Amino acid sequence: MMKYNIVILLLWSFFAASVKLEAQAWSLSEVEIQAKLKLLNKPAVKTIKSKDGDIIDCVSIYKQPAFDHPTLKNHKIQKIPTFFQESQYSSEKHAFKENIEVVQTWQKSGNCPNGTVPIRRILKNDLLRAASLDHHFGLKPPPLFVNSTNTNFSESSSSFTVISENHSGVHIQSTSGSGYIGAQGDINTWNPKVQLAGDSTTAQMWLKSGNGFDFESIEAGWTVNPTLYGNNDTRLFSYWTKDSYKSTGCYDLTCSGFVQTSNVITLGAALIHVSTDSGPQTGFTVKIFLDELGHWWLNVANYNTSIVIGYWPVELFASLQHSASVVQWGGQVISSQLKHRTPHTKTEMGSGHLADGGYGHSCFINSLRVKDYSQMLKYPESTTVAAQEPNCYNFFNDVKDGQEPAFYFGGPGPSCV
Structure with a gap:
């Protein structure tokens, strides 16, 4: 009987110890999460609760996340460059017939005072959706290098290596050269469907520089990314990386680096106005x-609205300190079910329609411009299109007499399987 009691006692001791260890592990995980939230979310001067569920913190411009970056400890916030007031930046014609300003949902609930910047608050659930607390929150998937056939619209064709993210399908119009010190494009805004957990879709512009597979990139446009943001809203976003998406950089202000100067636009916040079919x-822009x-x-602009959001400091980069060698415009879908995997994701690119639907049906980017050391904005001299899954998502360069080409792209996803 005594032996039986000893066995029972040992079993209970083992059970109690296991429960205690599990509780400690959960407690440690919770501590880590709270520490991460404290690091990401800076003290707010004012807090705005948006109708879409977002919480916007108005943070002192001098206490924003950017200055946690080790190279920016002594960084001085820069003044907006005078070239944004120059005529070549303010007199362009925009592609969109509707006179609708760039408006975000949170702006209907309040505004941030001067001297602050609006930052979307990161919540515990945002972190729990990430694959890893430290290495994946706010980052794109690690890189994959794929060869794609590309069509040059100057009536020649070539094949080159497209650098994209793992589980990623991109359809882009690209120009390569040297000495690009700026670029822009009018991006048509939609709200495509995202099917699978972890999927996302974008329409955007990239500026890249580097050697081969080792490149730096700065990016901006719109995205639908439920894993990062918690719902299927179309949101304005930015991104940067110094090492081909391996470990540096992030979306918006989810890490240190990008310096925001605007108190009226929030990176990562939902856009009110999106296009409708027909x-x-x-x-x-x-x-x-x-x-x-x-x-x-x-800078983002449309008609009478032109807002300088902020900047990526020179300290973040090496090859991008002086210029970009590649500019790209187009769409991207990130999913684990791409590249002929069955069932293929139903996450849409662009409007969800294939590119040949044309204006009013398909997503487009037009008024493409680059700027080099001539200091003039101009249409790229030569462009090349890369399509990784042309039967799932395709592209169409609409060329009409006397007009610049309009680049259409997108699709529903599973049509290639």
């Missing part, structure tokens, strides 16, 4: 330009 077409000190400035 209905009004909306969008915005994304502009990224290099200043004399090597900082890359991000």
Whole structure:
């Protein structure tokens, strides 16, 4: 009987110890989560609760996440470059017939005072959706290098290596050269469907520089990314990486680096106006330009609205300190069910329609411009299109007499399987 009691006692001791260890592990995990939230979310001067569920913190411009970056400890916030007031940046004609300004949902609930920047608050559930607390929150998947056949619209064709993210399908119009110190494009805004957990879809512009598979990139446009943001809203986003998406950089302000200067636009916040099939077409112009000190400035505009959001400081980069060698415009779907995997994801690119639907049906980017050391904005001299899954998502370069080409792209996803 005594032996039986000893066995029972040992079993209970083992059970109690296991429960205690499990509780400690959960407690440690919770501590880590709270520490991460404290690091990401800076003290707010004012807090705005948006009708879409987002919480926007108005944070002192001097206490934003950017200055947690080790290279920016002594960084001085820069003044907006004068070139944004120059005529060539303010007199362009936009592609969208509807006179709709760039408006975000949270702006209907309040505004941030001068001297602050609006930052979308990161919540515990945002972190729990990430694959890893430290290595995946706010980051794109690790890189994959694929060869794609590309069509040059100057009536020649070539094949080159497209650098994209793992589980990623991109359909892009690209120009390569040297000495690009700026670029812009009018991006048509839609709200495509995202099917699978972990999937996302974008329409955007990239500026890249580097050697082969080792590149730096700065990006901006719109995205639907439920894993990162918690719902299927179309949101304005930015991104940067110094090492081909391996470990540096992030979306928006989810890590240190990007310096925000605007108190009216929130990176990662939902856009109110999106296009409708056979209905009004909306969008915005994304502009990224290099200043004399090597900082890359991000601007969004439409009609009478032109907002300088902030900049990627020169300290973040090596090859991008002086210029970009590649500019790309187009769409991207990130999913684990791409590249002929069955069943193929039903996550849509662009509007969800294939590119040949044309205006009012398919997503487009037009008014493509690059700027080099001639200091003039101009249409790229030669462009090349890369399509990784042309039967699932395709592209169409609409060329009409006397007009610049309009680049259409997108699709529903599973049509290639």
